[in-house]
Amino acid sequence: MFHQTPLKTFTVAAVIAALALYAILGGYFPREIVIEIALLAILAVSLDFVAGYGGMVSLCHGAIYGIGAYAFAGMTAIGGYDTVTATLVALAAAAAFGLFVGAVAANITGIFFIMATLAFGQMAYVVVFESRALGGDDGLSGIARYDLSAIGIDMNDSLQFALFCLAVVVIAYAAAAYVLRSTFGRTLSGIHSNEDRMRALGLTAWRHKAVAFSFSSMLAGAAGILAAQHTQFVSPELLVWTVSGEVLIVVILGGLGTLAGPIAGAALLVLLKHKIGAYTEHWHLVIGLFLVAAVMAGGRGVYGQIEYWLRQRAGRRADA
Amino acid sequence: MVADVDFWLTQFLNGLQLSMLLFLLSIGLTIIFGLMHFVNLAHGALYMVGAYAGVSAAAALGNFWAALLIAPIAVMLVGIFLYAAIIRHMRRAGPMNQVLVTFGLIFVIVDLVRIVWGDIALGMAQPAILSGPAEFLGVVYPAYRLFIIAVGLIVMAALSLVLSRTQIGAMVRAGVENDAMAACLGINVERLFFAVFCVGCALAGLAGAIAAPVFSATPSMATDILIPTLIVVVIGGLGSLRGAIAGSLIVGFIQTFGAVVMPEFASVLVYVLLAAVLIVKPAGLLPARS
Amino acid sequence: MLDVRDICKNFGGLRVSRDISMHLERGERRVVLGPNGAGKTTLFNLLAGTLKPTSGEILLDGARITNLNVEQRARLGLSRSYQKNNLFEGLTVRENLALAAATGEGKTSSFFSRAHESRSVRETVEEVAEMVGLADRLDTGVAHASYGNRRQLEVGLALATKPKLLLMDEPTSGVGPGMIDAFHRLIASLPREITIVIVEHDLDLGFDVADRISVLNYGEVVFEGTPDETKGSDVVREIYLGDWQGDA
Numbered sequence: 020m021f022h023q024t025p026l027k028t029f030t031v032a033a034v035i036a037a038l039a040l041y042a043i044l045g046g047y048f049p050r051e052i053v054i055e056i057a058l059l060a061i062l063a064v065s066l067d068f069v070a071g072y073g074g075m076v077s078l079c080h081g082a083i084y085g086i087g088a089y090a091f092a093g094m095t096a097i098g099g100y101d102t103v104t105a106t107l108v109a110l111a112a113a114a115a116f117g118l119f120v121g122a123v124a125a126n127i128t129g130i131f132f133i134m135a136t137l138a139f140g141q142m143a144y145v146v147v148f149e150s151r152a153l154g155g156d157d158g159l160s161g162i163a164r165y166d167l168s169a170i171g172i173d174m175n176d177s178l179q180f181a182l183f184c185l186a187v188v189v190i191a192y193a194a195a196a197y198v199l200r201s202t203f204g205r206t207l208s209g210i211h212s213n214e215d216r217m218r219a220l221g222l223t224a225w226r227h228k229a230v231a232f233s234f235s236s237m238l239a240g241a242a243g244i245l246a247a248q249h250t251q252f253v254s255p256e257l258l259v260w261t262v263s264g265e266v267l268i269v270v271i272l273g274g275l276g277t278l279a280g281p282i283a284g285a286a287l288l289v290l291l292k293h294k295i296g297a298y299t300e301h302w303h304l305v306i307g308l309f310l311v312a313a314v315m316a317g318g319r320g321v322y323g324q325i326e327y328w329l330r331q332r333a334g335r336r337a338d339a
Numbered sequence: 340m341v342a343d344v345d346f347w348l349t350q351f352l353n354g355l356q357l358s359m360l361l362f363l364l365s366i367g368l369t370i371i372f373g374l375m376h377f378v379n380l381a382h383g384a385l386y387m388v389g390a391y392a393g394v395s396a397a398a399a400l401g402n403f404w405a406a407l408l409i410a411p412i413a414v415m416l417v418g419i420f421l422y423a424a425i426i427r428h429m430r431r432a433g434p435m436n437q438v439l440v441t442f443g444l445i446f447v448i449v450d451l452v453r454i455v456w457g458d459i460a461l462g463m464a465q466p467a468i469l470s471g472p473a474e475f476l477g478v479v480y481p482a483y484r485l486f487i488i489a490v491g492l493i494v495m496a497a498l499s500l501v502l503s504r505t506q507i508g509a510m511v512r513a514g515v516e517n518d519a520m521a522a523c524l525g526i527n528v529e530r531l532f533f534a535v536f537c538v539g540c541a542l543a544g545l546a547g548a549i550a551a552p553v554f555s556a557t558p559s560m561a562t563d564i565l566i567p568t569l570i571v572v573v574i575g576g577l578g579s580l581r582g583a584i585a586g587s588l589i590v591g592f593i594q595t596f597g598a599v600v601m602p603e604f605a606s607v608l609v610y611v612l613l614a615a616v617l618i619v620k621p622a623g624l625l626p627a628r629s
Numbered sequence: 630m631l632d633v634r635d636i637c638k639n640f641g642g643l644r645v646s647r648d649i650s651m652h653l654e655r656g657e658r659r660v661v662l663g664p665n666g667a668g669k670t671t672l673f674n675l676l677a678g679t680l681k682p683t684s685g686e687i688l689l690d691g692a693r694i695t696n697l698n699v700e701q702r703a704r705l706g707l708s709r710s711y712q713k714n715n716l717f718e719g720l721t722v723r724e725n726l727a728l729a730a731a732t733g734e735g736k737t738s739s740f741f742s743r744a745h746e747s748r749s750v751r752e753t754v755e756e757v758a759e760m761v762g763l764a765d766r767l768d769t770g771v772a773h774a775s776y777g778n779r780r781q782l783e784v785g786l787a788l789a790t791k792p793k794l795l796l797m798d799e800p801t802s803g804v805g806p807g808m809i810d811a812f813h814r815l816i817a818s819l820p821r822e823i824t825i826v827i828v829e830h831d832l833d834l835g836f837d838v839a840d841r842i843s844v845l846n847y848g849e850v851v852f853e854g855t856p857d858e859t860k861g862s863d864v865v866r867e868i869y870l871g872d873w874q875g876d877a
Contacts, residue, residue: 020720020724076435123614123618124618126621127617127618127621129435130378130434134569134573134613135613135614135617135618137566137569138610138611138614138617139610141566141606141607142610142611142614145604145607146607149603149607198740200743201739201740201741201742201743202731202736202737202738202739202740202743202745203737203738205727205728205731205743205744206728206731206732206738208720212717212719212720213716215715216716216717216786217728218699218700218703219677219700219703219708219709220700220703220708220728220729220733220786220790221700221703221704221732221733221790222700222732222737223700224700227737227738230738260566264442267439267442268439271439301450301453301454303446303449303450304450304451304454307443307445307446307450308443309443310439310440310442310446311443314429314432314436314439314440314443315428318435318436318439
């Protein structure tokens with residue numbers, strides 16, 4: 020069950036503030052890193068929503084991210100629609116795909132659920148890859164960015180774009196946290212804890228899971244919309260299952276089922292990647308060892324481990 | 340018309356050859372999975388190690404057959420190391436953690452291979468005796484590819500015999516069916532798992548080594564082969580030899596014939612099949628447990 | 630209230646339930662007894678909806694529920710407890726009951742409200758906690774609760790949906806001898822407007838709380854009557870031979 024604890028608030032605020040500072044003080048390259056972290060953080064929050072609070076570990080969040088990006092790209096670059104319409108269509112497309120996958124896979128459990136989401140994600144990848152209308156493996160370019168000049172924001176400025184992405188991370192986190200505390204979210208935690216019992220109490224669990232998956236997909240779609248605007252280019256690579264795998268790693272490193280942890284996890288992974296990448300091209304080796312160590316150490320993730328220590332200390336104090 | 344028949348027969352052999360490689364990989368994965376509910380995503384990485392070990396052994400010894408013997412042993416040793424260092428401790432950790440640990444291992448193994456062997460594709464010479472074309476049912480087909488099919492069929496037959504006729508086979512079947520019961524019957528499940536794990540690793544190494552002369556050894560083979568292998572295992576049904584055979588044939592033939600008949604959507608067909616099986620028969624087509 | 634008409638359940642060639650019929654009045658407490666292997670669990674699952682009968686009909690307040698699944702039956706006011714505690718681990722007693730109460734009210738899907746903290750849910754939680762004797766344990770984590778408390782919560786979860794019909798699967802299973810009487814009293818003190826079916830192998834529970842008792846053997850109802858008639862029944866005595874001779 021989700022509680023917006025002070026530790027969560029502090030962690031999110033601290034990570035976002037540090038990244039904002041990094042973007043403001045750094046040059047072009049740090050801002051690119053901040054944008055990369057922000058996109059991954061939104062995806063990680065969306066995955067943690069279903070995986071950590073609904074027990075649905077998805078390997079198709081990369082594909083949903085790509086669907087959001089492609090829908091936005093297609094609407095602006097091919098359809099010539101304005102960015103607001105494109106945003107709504109992209110969010111709807113991601114949510115609809117998520118609703119479909121969630122509904123079909125809702126009764127599949129464990130490793131089989133992961134395989135099912137992999138299958139649907141890869142199907143989307145192949146369809147996009149083979150679709151001539153969407154540019155096939157060449158991708159699409161000429162994508163518009165939001166025009167926020169009316170409120171004094173220049174989205175073509177790398178710093179302002181980076182800060183805008185960070186703002187979306189906060190919005191995504193707040194939306195997920197809000198829903199998790201709502202009637203819907205509490206019911207979802209009930210399913211995660213004991214689906215059988217929830218059904219015996221009268222809940223149509225598969226429908227609830229499908230809606231949860233759809234909401235999470237909408238958040239992933241939002242990350243896709245930003246990704247399309249960031250490079251103003253989309254390619255099928257966005258949809259490959261390894262993207263989903265990377266998001267899953269972020270969630271695990273940060274702390275599955277903590278919502279705040281995955282944001283820290285995204286920052287950690289991307290910074291590790293670039294810092295290690297500066298010395299050696301074999302940064303995957305380090306990330307891999309890190310992942311193995313994190314899971315073997317109990318699988319709580321960095322944030323989850325801190326939360327666990329604090330709770331144990333609080334428990335000891337209460338006993339004493 | 341004759342040309343047509345030849346064409347389809349060639350495709351049939353291509354499909355069979357792919358199926359056999361998938362079988363060599365999926366059988367180890369599925370039995371480990373079925374016996375101990377252990378999800379080893381690093382199985383594809385072991386296949387890659389097998390290919391590189393084969394390439395190096397063949398280059399060093401100048402003998403293909405020696406390489407074919409050394410590669411499985413080398414991969415088995417890697418497997419034993421992984422077992423002792425990691426897998427043994429993750430036995431009771433639940434499928435999610437196993438997926439994640441072995442997912443991490445893929446990164447580690449792939450990067451280690453890139454450090455040792457570099458990023459370029461490494462070829463491996465076919466043995467002289469198998470390097471030419473051969474005739475099969477009137478079709479001219481590379482002899483080496485027929486050899487791959489033969490190896491697959493031999494392993495398939497040998498495993499069938501071992502599983503159905505020997506005491507070890509009976510123990511494995513009992514373990515897959517009900518490991519708690521098997522343990523009660525005095526079977527040392529832990530040792531059995533270790534033995535099966537070693538055989539699974541060796542077969543992955545063998546698959547890598549015999550694939551190297553055709554596809555070359557590349558770092559990307561670890562993940563390229565992983566997904567089709569997992570699909571075979573899930574479609575066929577966990578822990579089941581018959582399931583692995585059926586799954587390999589289905590996936591191998593769908594990929595091969597799909598690429599010929601509807602090249603644009605060949606790769607999507609397998610995923611459609613996977614999704615359909617998961618929805619209609621979540622336990623797979625031929626599950627080991629009824 | 631509950632009408633079971635000639636239901637049969639076959640597993641392959643095995644006939645596990647044979648032409649079972651029973652009729653319950655509103656507010657009745659029915660205990661279904663029977664030795665191990667008599668088909669009690671199968672009957673329970675047929676009533677709860679986890680199994681579908683091979684033939685026959687089940688009616689709740691005159692409406693056919695034979696082909697409805699578990700959640701549909703629950704929404705019609707049929708609630709169940711489990712033989713093995715089936716709780717929301719990791720949550721407190723209060724949070725457990727709140728989940729059940731909100732779900733019972735049909736409040737599950739709103740993104741914008743907090744039904745689990747609403748007044749009606751809080752009232753239900755307190756009311757049910759009082760009924761099952763957990764009023765002073767509301768903030769205990771379920772994982773740290775004693776077995777007896779967990780057993781009480783198991784019943785509480787089933788009650789928190791405010792059911793018309795409560796199915797209980799061996800409610801005293803695993804409860805120690807020191808607690809059994811208290812448990813019988815707890816069940817006997819449940820509100821009279823709830824119709825209750827209890828599947829149980831312990832005869833004493835039947836004698837303590839039942840209005841009527843049905844006895845199953847080899848998948849058939851071999852006896853039905855009041856507790857006193859049950860004590861005097863030769864058929865029942867034969868099935869349970871020796872089991873309660875000392876007590877009776």
